[in-house]
Amino acid sequence: MSRKLELIVLAVLLIFTAQFFYMSSTTDAEYGGADDMPEGVIGEITDGTFEPIAKPIWEPPSGEIESLLFGLQAAIGAGVIGYFFGYYRAKKNYENELGYKGKNKPEGDKNSI
Amino acid sequence: MHIMEGFLPAIWCIVWFAISIPVIAFGVYKLNKLVKEKREILPLLAVAGAFIFVLSSLKIPSVTGSCSHPTGTGIGAIMFGPAITAVLSTIVLIYQALFLAHGGLTTLGANVLSMGIAGPVVSYLIYKAGMKTKLNFYFIVFLAAAFGDWATYMVTSTQLALAYPAGGVLTFGAFLSSFGKFAAVFAFTQLPLAIIEGAVSALLFKYVVDVKSDILVEMKVLEDSVVRKLRGISA
Structure with missing residues (x-):
């Protein structure tokens, strides 16, 4: 390959x-986060009169907790990706071993997820 | 790219929701139809969603000395189209708004429009146009994902500039002046990140083609001849 x-x-x-x-x-x-920078720009454009119209319902109490939740988000995503790639790869290998080799589309694929 | 909670005046929150909600609704409809007809696409859908989860959580330092994150929507847009990608992005954005105070519920409509709709539409169009050319397939995926990423941040800059035109009155000149300021925050920071996003997306796509190209052909994302060519080279 x-x-x-x-x-x-x-x-x-x-x-x-x-x-x-x-x-x-x-x-x-x-x-720093680019997502946090517009606040400064908005303040500059509006001469400091800017007030957000709403506050977040809940904020991570510290930078550590925030990293934890971002890390969790990445971990969930990476887990899902890894699981399905592993599943597909193994499936392909076993199907080849079982003699499906040579066919372009193994029939079994159609009915399984 | 996330516009923080409360950072848009109410009128603009409503405008962006009014544009985003129909697209999300259409996406949900398409999603239901697709899943009913082809249950075997579920894992791919999960992978596309998970890719958005991973990439949008990674805040990467850029050349400008600030950090920003990729969007990860290119893969979903290419495989499932912009509407379904909008649904996937909405899930991620709600998670981040509720648990991370990153983005917000009032600005959800605006953020869905930039990350879930505008970026994926650009990716999708570039992919479709690219497939008509003789460019290398993975290079097309790279371009689609990279420009989708960049378009997302351009739309965010536009949304902020519309809400906060220089001098407080929305004229074209005032808009441009503000747009320049917001784009300065986002555009340069995002340039290298868009390249990384494009490269990683192309790599992920290679693995999808590797293990599950039959579904891509069935969904008309790829033609059989392209798959054969790609496998001839990479298999």
């Missing part, structure tokens, strides 16, 4: 990581 795409993606990630290490060690950037 060709691994060309994997190598390209890896290269992109490495360049990006290198850039990050370089930038974070040579500048004093804060790496």
Whole structure:
């Protein structure tokens, strides 16, 4: 199996990581969330008269709790992706072993999820 | 890309909800129909949704010295179309609004429009247009996902600029002036992240083609000849 795409993606990630290490060690950037920045811009445009019309019903009490919930979100997603890829891969292998090899579409696929 | 809770005036909250709700409703209808007709797509649907879950939770540092997150909607848009992706995005956005105070319920309509509708529409159109060309298949997926990501942030900037035009009066010039300021926060930050999102999406798509191309052909996402060609190269 060709691994060309994997190598390209890896290269992109490495360049990006290198850039990050370089930038974070040579500048004093804060790496705050871009999603939080419009507040400052809105304040500037409205001369500080801006008031949000609503407040979140519940806020994570600390940065740790927030990371926990973001981490949980990623973990749930990664788990689902891993589960189904593993399921499909194993299914494909066993079907090939059982003699379905050569057919383009194994019949069994149609009725199962 | 998330517009925080309460950050849009009531009138704009209503406008964006009015646009988003019909699309979500159509998405739910399409989703039900698809699941009824082809139950075997459920795992792929779960994977597309999970990909949005993962990518939108990762806040990645960018060249501008601030952090932002990809959207992960490109895969869903290509496989299931924008309407169904809007439904998947809505689930993620509600989770983040309720448990993370990230985004909000009043701004949900605006956020669904940018992340769940505008981005996926751009991804979908680029994918469809790209498939008519002779470009490498995974490069098309890359372009679709990357530009979808970027479009999402452009729409967020537009929404904020419409609500907060410079000087408080909505004229075209005032809009542009504000748009420039909001886009400055989002656009450059998002540029490298869009590239990463595109690359990772292309990789995930490769694995889907690898293990489950028959469903993609059945859903008319890919033509049989394309799959054979891709497998000839990558198998």
